[in-house]
Amino acid sequence: MSALGGFAFALLVWASIALVLLVFGYLVYALVSDAAV
C-alpha cells in the first residue's frame, strides 16, 4: 500500500512539474505566434 502511495505521490509531483513546463512551452509558442501575426 505504501509503495502504491509512494508511486502516486511521485506521479503527482512529476506530473505537476511537467505540466508547468508544458505551459511554459505553450506560452513561448503562443507569444512567438502572436508576434508573427
Add this chain to the structure above:
Amino acid sequence: MVSTTLALTVTTLTLATFTLLGLWYSRGRVDSLEQFVSARDSAGTGATTATLIASVMGAWILFSPAEAGAAFGGIPAILGYAIGSAIPLLLFIPIGARIRELMPAGHTLTEYVLARYGPWMYGYVLVISVFYMFIFLAAEMTGIALALSLVAGVPQWQTAALIGGFVLVYTAYGGLVASIFTDTIQTLVILPLLAVGFGGALFALGGTGEVHATTVATNPDLLNPGYLAGVEFGIYVVFAIIGANLLNQGMWQRVYASKDTATLQRSFGVAAIAVVPMVLLAGLFGVAAAGMGLIEGGNASIAFFLVAGAAFPEWVLLVVVVLAVLLVMSSADTMFNAIASIVTADLARLLDDPSGRTLSLSGRALTVGVALGAILIGAQGYSVLELFLTADLLAAATVVPFLYGLYSTRLTQGSAVVSALSGLVVGVSYFPPLRGVLAAAPGLTDALPAPSFLVAFVGATVVSALVTVVADRLVDAEFEHATLGAAVQSLDDPMTDGGREEEP
C-alpha cells in the same frame, strides 16, 4: 540566512529591471485613459494567458497552499486549493464571452452592476470588490515583507516601500498596458523557476520516495486523499476562491484586454490548467515540511521557506527571493491598476463632463493612493488572514446574484440585494472569525449554530443562489440586455502625457 545587503541588492535589481521594461514598453502606447484602464483588444493568446497566470498567482502561493498542506489537511486540502484556483478562470470562459457580447465597450464590473441592477446593488458590489482587492494587495505586501524578513532579515518597511514604490512607477505611468507586458515576462521567469526549484528541492531532500517515506512515518494523514479535515478545507476553500475571483476587477480588465473572444476563451482555459500544478507544487512544500518535522509553534505559513532553507544553499535562496518578488510584483501591479480603474471609470460618470486630463490625473493619483495604502499596511506585518476570509465570505454570498443578471431578464435589483443578504446572514451566522462579535449581542449566544468555515462558505453561496433562482421565478420583470452596451461611457479622450504626442 542570506545577507540583508545581498537580498536588498537582488530585490532592487529585479524591481528596477521590470520597472524599466514596463516604462519602455508603455512609452507611446498609452494615448488615452481608455488604454490606461482597459488596453482593449490588445493582448494575444500568449500575453493574455501569461498576465492571467501572473495576476492570479501572487506571493500568496508561497504561503497559503504550503500552510494548507502542512496544517489544514495535507493532499486533499492542497487539491481543493488547486481546483478552487482553476474554477474561476474556467467560469470566465462563458462569462467573459457574455460580458464582451453585452458590453463590448465596457471597462469595469461596477459599470455592469449599475446598468443591470441600479445604485443599491452597485454600491454593495463596489464596496465588496474594492475591499477584497485591497485586502489581497495588503496580504501580498505583508507576505513579501515577511518572506524577505525570514530569508534575509530585511526590515519589513524597507521591502514594502521598495516593492510598492517601483511597481507604482510603471503602473502609474503605463497602466494596464505596462501591467500586461511585465506580467508576460514575469510569467516566463516564474514558471521555470517554480518547476526547477521544486524539482531541485526534492532532489536535495533525497527524492520523492524519501519525502513520502518520511511523511508516512511522521504524519500519514497528510497523504490520505480521504482525510476529513483536509477534504473539509478543500471544499470550503473552493467556494471562498470562486466568489472572490469573479468579483476581481483585474480579471474583468483582462476580459476586455484580450484580442477577441476566442483569445479570451483559450487564454482563460490555459491559465486554469497552469494554476493547478503551480498551487499543488507550492502546497507540497507544506507536506514535505510537516513530514520533515519542521512545523512547530504555528509556523506552518512559512513552510515553503522552511523547506527551501533546509534544502538549498544560500545562493539558491536568492533565487527564491527573486521568485517571491516577481510573484508579488505581478499581482500588485494588477491590483493597483484594477482598483484605480474601477474608481476612475466611475468618476467619468459622476463628474460633470470631466476632461481627459482630469480623468487621467485622477487615475494616476488613485494608483498612488492605493500604492501608499498597501505599502503602509504591508510594512506593519499584520495578520490579514481573517480579513481575507471575511472578504471571501462577502464575495461568496454575492457572486451568484451578481452574475445571474448577465443571463436572466427577470432578476431585479431588489431580488439581487435580498439574495446576497440572505446568503450573507447564513454565512455570518456560521463564520468562526465573527463569532466573538455576534456572541456579544444580547440573547444571540444561544441562538447561534456551531461555527464552521465549511457551512459558512457553502451556505452563503448555496442560499444566495437558491434565493436568486426563487426570486427570479416569482418576480415579474423584464430587463432588456441590449440596453447594457449603451450605458457605458467612453473614456477615449486623449491623455496629455504617458502617450505619444501627435505632431501638428
